[in-house]
Amino acid sequence: MNMEQFKKMTDWRKQWDHFFGEDFWNGFAPFFDNSHSQLNLYQGENEVLVVLSLPGLTKVEDVDIFINHQTLEIKGKINFQFKDFELVQEGIFQGKFERTVPLPFTVREDRMKASYKRGLLLIHLHKLIPNESRKKISVQDADT
Numbered sequence: 001m002n003m004e005q006f007k008k009m010t011d012w013r014k015q016w017d018h019f020f021g022e023d024f025w026n027g028f029a030p031f032f033d034n035s036h037s038q039l040n041l042y043q044g045e046n047e048v049l050v051v052l053s054l055p056g057l058t059k060v061e062d063v064d065i066f067i068n069h070q071t072l073e074i075k076g077k078i079n080f081q082f083k084d085f086e087l088v089q090e091g092i093f094q095g096k097f098e099r100t101v102p103l104p105f106t107v108r109e110d111r112m113k114a115s116y117k118r119g120l121l122l123i124h125l126h127k128l129i130p131n132e133s134r135k136k137i138s139v140q141d142a143d144t
Helices: 004-018 025-032
Strands: 041-043 047-052 064-066 071-078 095-102 107-117 120-127
Touching: 041 095, 064 095, 064 120, 071 120
Parallel strands: none
Antiparallel strands: 041 047, 047 120, 064 071, 071 095, 107 120
16 A cells, blocks of 8 residues: 555545544444454452453464563464355454453463363463562672
């Protein structure tokens, strides 16, 4: 898409916003943005459970999960294929997806578990509890 086409598309959207109101497109956001896949976040005292609805995932290798401090990132793809059938109407999402989830606390890197069962991706994480004990640092004589 060249810059002129992009400008025309932006102008078109501004005209629609002016006519229908700026909030008009917000109602369509879930249809345009697949990052709004169905997700529940459950918190225990020292644990968090993330449940993401992923119907049609055929291989767990098609999902990547990353943790960065208090952020969970889930990327993957879903591809429905039915031999001898052509897609006529689409209402179930398929294709690449990406979801970023802010977590209520920093999690331990050594206690992470993910499983896929009956169309649900379950990610079980444990809270990182800082070690409050004092640690002695030895001093080396730099003159010798």
